[in-house]
Amino acid sequence: MKKKVSIKDIAAHLNISITTVSLILNGKSKEVGLSDILNEKVLKYTKEIGYKPNLLAKSLRTGKTKIICLLVENIADPFFSSIAGFVEELATQRGYKIIYGSTKNDPAKTSELISLFKDRHVDGFIIAPTEELEADINNLLSEHVPLVLFDRYYPAIDTDQVVVDNFDSTYKAIQMLIAQGYKNIAFVTLESDQSQMHDRLGGYLKVMEVHGLTPCVQKIAYESVEQDACTLIKQLLSTDIPVDALFFGTNYLTLKGLEVLKDLDIAVPRDIGVISFDDHEVFKLFTPGITAVVQPVALMSEKIVELLLEQIDHKADVRQKKKIVVPGFLNVRNSTGQKK
Amino acid sequence: MKKKVSIKDIAAHLNISITTVSLILNGKSKEVGLSDILNEKVLKYTKEIGYKPNLLAKSLRTGKTKIICLLVENIADPFFSSIAGFVEELATQRGYKIIYGSTKNDPAKTSELISLFKDRHVDGFIIAPTEELEADINNLLSEHVPLVLFDRYYPAIDTDQVVVDNFDSTYKAIQMLIAQGYKNIAFVTLESDQSQMHDRLGGYLKVMEVHGLTPCVQKIAYESVEQDACTLIKQLLSTDIPVDALFFGTNYLTLKGLEVLKDLDIAVPRDIGVISFDDHEVFKLFTPGITAVVQPVALMSEKIVELLLEQIDHKADVRQKKKIVVPGFLNVRNSTGQKK
DNA sequence: TTTTAAAACTAAACCGATATAGTAAATATT
DNA sequence: AATATTTACTATATCGGTTTAGTTTTAAAA
The missing domain is CATH 3.40.50.2300 (Response regulator)
Known part of the structure; x- marks a missing residue:
């Protein structure tokens, strides 16, 4: 309803130039040597009428x-x-x-x-x-x-x-599993060459190699996580090698994994150990809570x-x-x- | 690096007015009667150089x-x-x-x-x-x-x-609980006068009244959900009246409630029934899955x-x-x- | 043949700010 | 007293589009 007031209206009302108004509103008053009296007057008036500059115009002119x-x-x-x-x-x-x-x-x-x-x-x-x-x-x-x-x-x-440090955080998480006695540690991750997934996988492979353990990796395409993740994880758990720990490359993969473990009635950590890369607010709600690599x-x-x-x-x-x-x-x- | 080309540059290059360019780019060619030949020429050239109009300028002028x-x-x-x-x-x-x-x-x-x-x-x-x-x-x-x-x-x-329909959906959810034989149904909600919380509470109170049951409401301030929700829910569960079902007014309150139930080793649904207003992706991961009112x-x-x-x-x-x-x-x- | 209308296009104002380049009056300098 | 400086402001171009109000050329009507 009320028409927007522009810098022009303000200038007209105060009988000064728009340049002056603009300068004052941008705090350049001192810098260019405008009088304090005028400065105050403009500031007071614009505040009074609640003037808001048109940001589109401002951006167009300044490029910011x-x-x-x-x-x-x-x-x-x-x-x-x-x-x-x-x-x-x-x-x-x-x-x-x-x-x-x-x-x-x-x-x-x-x-x-x-x-x-x-x-x-x-x-x-x-x-x-x-x-x-x-x-x-x-x-x-x-x-x-x-x-x-x-x-x-x-x-x-x-x-x-x-x-x-994806490589190192994964390395250390897996190292803990190994120290706890886990041997058949599987790595569930995305079918992806993104650097973070690449480095997480790298950390896993390295630490497994250092400890002379055989790696076991299950990759899932991002687009088909909703459809296929559960199936693929189930497959992973039904191979000959009895997986005794699962490390998930992302928190949503962990969620999928937990769904599968629930389905299959596999108890954590009695039957299998679980660690997630990235935390999730619900991890503490599970029984037991889910250990996670967290980023600062x-x-x-x-x-x-x-x-x-x-x-x-x-x-x-x-x-x-x-x-x-x-x-x-x-x-x-x-x-x-x-x-x- | 490459300077942005403007409608002016295009006009200059094609030796026509900027008005014409603007008209054509906005599909007003037919409307104002510009020749098809010119229309094509402009469209072809702008496409060729990958011209993108400055949206700030456009918005400034059009107000949209x-x-x-x-x-x-x-x-x-x-x-x-x-x-x-x-x-x-x-x-x-x-x-x-x-x-x-x-x-x-x-x-x-x-x-x-x-x-x-x-x-x-x-x-x-x-x-x-x-x-x-x-x-x-x-x-x-x-x-x-x-x-x-x-x-x-x-x-x-x-x-x-x-x-x-907050009132009705809550009414029906509670009605199911009552039909299943629950009697001491508590309602955990926000300390809030927002319409949706008001109506959910209304539905609860009404159905309890209709069935001659005594309502029991626990309110929690939104700002202090993180700090106080667990404590307050615990209190609720340790009164004289043995609560046999919990209805949570929001999904995050449900999450808090589940945390408490886990802490207190109260089994769902053996010891207590649970329903959430609003679903959550993790509700299906719990054992048992959490029933929820879902919105279309x-x-x-x-x-x-x-x-x-x-x-x-x-x-x-x-x-x-x-x-x-x-x-x-x-x-x-x-x-x-x-x-x- | 002159007038009218239609077709095809354009000059210039405008949106609302900022930035550049001045100007007029007051003061300082020589 | 004449000139230079400083102080306190301002006119105008500009950002890059759209829109209004024309203008010119050609075709149709009188």
Whole structure:
């Protein structure tokens, strides 16, 4: 109903130029030498009428939107929603707003999202990249769009990135299983070449090799987790080799695994040990609670925002790309135990 | 690196006016009588160079952003993330983009989010309102901003809204418990006057009264669910009256309740029956699975988008507000059973 | 043949801000 | 007293589109 008031209306009402109003509203009053009296007058009036500048116009002119785009695999996943929460908090403190998107691990969808948000002139991207996204990432890079990858990265592309030490955290988790006496430890993971899955698998294979144990890996395609995960895990459990522990590469695979174990009436940890990569709020509700590798989400978020803002603030400079690796740690519950 | 090409560059390159280019790109060629030859030429060239109009400029001029804001309690909650998924799908089909925000049931935060997105000139709002948001809602209404409330509403405010029949679905769920022989059925809910919680409680009280049973209600403040829920539920279970069934007003309260039952070694459904309002992906993983009232999310999403687009498309018209109530239904698992 | 109408296109205003390049008056300097 | 500086502001171009109000050329009608 009430027509929006513009900077022009304010200038007219106060009988001054729009330039002056703009300068004052942007705190440049001192800098350019406007009188305190006028400064106060404008500030008082704009506050009084509750003036809000048109951000579209502002962005069009300045080329900045103060919006950062955060692309995660699935915003409903506890790991990603937790990162989202922290990143939003930190970005807000620095005057930025966050806009989300879920990639669902679909390269085409992700590519579209990137294009969409680029069209919307976001000031930077934080992305947990899917596979086959190299072209889009290189494209952003070549256009000098501020960008931080997290959770995963491309070994062949030089980007700012923040990831957990997937290799090492997996190594240590499996090592604990081995120390507890487990021998036939199976690794259930995604059929994926994404770096994080690659490194988790690498850590598993390495530690198994070091201890002279035979690895056993079950891979499941992301798209068919809903349909096939249970079947495949069941198959895994019905081979000749009696699996005595399961390590799941992601928390949602763990959930699937638990569904199977329930179906098959296999008791944890009596019949089988279980560890999940990535925690989940419901893991503590199971009997026993499910042990999980957890990532230092707060720390990662800090690093992510820090790296991105460095790029946004010093866009012109040629800055060395920074690659940050943070340690993961085990949240030990009772889904594994000393084997007699 | 490569400078963005504008409509002006295109006009210059083809030796025509920018008006013509704009008209053609917006498909108004026929309408205003531009020749097919020219039309083709422009379309071909813009496609060739991959021209993308500056959406900021476009929005500034037209006043439309083609963005819809969806404000939910918590995007990580299965109910809301599911609504979000459907709404996004439907909106995309109609050329709109969705931008999310989580209110966390905090009126101040929500108010800020609304203001933020209004500043960003979204074309409409879909909101699961918190308490104490009447002022903001009325404000949007008075400015004729397209708006649909869902999940909850304000009885005193005339808005478009889509909700499940909270009263009736609760009534029927409790009725099943009663039919199975449960007598001391407790209702665990939020300390909240939000319409959905109010109606769920209403359904419970009514059916208890009809069957001459004594109601027993435990209320928990949203902000302190993390801290206090477990304690309060424990208290509830240690009164003189032996509670034989628990109905939880939300899925996250159910999760808390299950944590308590596990702690106290109370078996479901042997010692106690359990029903949740709103389903959760992990309910099927429990032994036994948890019975839940589920909302017809796809249908609700359709209605929500339909109502909002009606408003956006016919902004000028004075249109009667529409209030839609859809039925909920029970997803019966085994967390309740016939009492002997 | 002149007038009218239709077809095909365009100049310029506008959306609402910021940024650049000035200007007028007051004060300081020579 | 003449000139240079500083102080306090401002006119106008600009961002990149859309929209309004024309204009020119050609075909149809009088």
